[in-house]
Amino acid sequence: MRVGLTGGIASGKSTVSSILRELGAVVIDADQIAREVVAKGTPGLAAVVEAFGPDMLTPEGELDRPKMGALVFADETQRKVLESIVHPLVFERYAELEAAAPADGIVVHDIPLLVESGRAEEFEAVIVVDAPEELQIERMVRDRGWTEDDARARIAAQATREQRRAVATYLIENTGTREDLRLAVTEVFEALLAP
Ligand SMILES: CC(C)(COP(=O)(O)OP(=O)(O)OC[C@H]1O[C@@H](n2cnc3c(N)ncnc32)[C@H](O)[C@@H]1O)[C@@H](O)C(=O)NCCC(=O)NCCS
Numbered sequence: 704m705r706v707g708l709t710g711g712i713a714s715g716k717s718t719v720s721s722i723l724r725e726l727g728a729v730v731i732d733a734d735q736i737a738r739e740v741v742a743k744g745t746p747g748l749a750a751v752v753e754a755f756g757p758d759m760l761t762p763e764g765e766l767d768r769p770k771m772g773a774l775v776f777a778d779e780t781q782r783k784v785l786e787s788i789v790h791p792l793v794f795e796r797y798a799e800l801e802a803a804a805p806a807d808g809i810v811v812h813d814i815p816l817l818v819e820s821g822r823a824e825e826f827e828a829v830i831v832v833d834a835p836e837e838l839q840i841e842r843m844v845r846d847r848g849w850t851e852d853d854a855r856a857r858i859a860a861q862a863t864r865e866q867r868r869a870v871a872t873y874l875i876e877n878t879g880t881r882e883d884l885r886l887a888v889t890e891v892f893e894a895l896l897a898p
């Protein structure tokens with residue numbers, strides 16, 4: 704069964720995907736793939752440097768992610784340029800991983816931009832992790848050391864909560880404790896196993 708998993712930034716999506724993994728799902732993580740395709744020495748990173756210049760590299764030759772984030776989340780045109788380089792590479796790698804995924808069992812596709820890319824229809828079920836904006840911001844400021852403006856800029860680059868909630872087969876409201884979240888995820892997993 705192919706299941707989509709999405710949620711706004713810092714909604715708790717990665718926490719949900721790791722719980723699903725513990726419960727036995729196979730998870731394909733788009734954020735992780737998006738990192739791999741621009742790792743040091745890849746053609747993806749070379750294409751990014753060609754578009755944005757060598758200033759976007761750290762002294763070690765890696766993509767300077769905070770610097771790139773500051774640029775693209777302040778400027779939509781630049782974000783589109785980056786996406787036009789990274790997304791096709793992500794799709795390519797994604798297709799390979801998908802082909803290698805088990806035919807039975809539950810395969811969860813963790814895709815932050817599932818709604819933005821119009822792909823929700825491709826999945827038998829979609830899990831949406833949702834949290835109020837103020838809580839998303841609080842988590843980003845607390846856990847990532849970002850300013851409130853940085854956090855708001857990321858949220859502004861994404862679909863709205865309403866747009867995401869509209870595609871949910873299962874909606875997980877991550878407003879309680881981590882233990883509450885675990886219980887909610889376990890319930891969804893059981894429902895997926897016995898629809
Ligand atoms: C700009 C980059 C270098 C910043 O890196 P950073 O390590 O700070 O963030 P990371 O990649 O871990 O992403 C964290 C979260 O930011 C949000 N986010 C990332 N890219 C985007 C985007 N293009 N649009 C909207 N939100 C985004 C997502 O919620 C994601 O879960 C990086 O996010 C990137 O390369 N983005 C473009 C590729 C992309 O669209 N990735 C998203 C999944 S395919």
Ligand SMILES: Nc1ncnc2c1ncn2[C@@H]1O[C@H](COP(=O)(O)OP(=O)(O)OP(=O)(O)O)[C@@H](O)[C@H]1O
Binds near residue numbers: 842
């Ligand atoms: N119920 C919760 N209570 C307290 N902290 C939480 C809870 N759920 C998640 N967190 C914390 O909030 C932060 C954001 O969660 P997580 O990384 O899972 O979000 P995400 O949606 O995957 O973010 P991103 O979009 O950046 O990948 C993390 O530090 C996580 O440990």
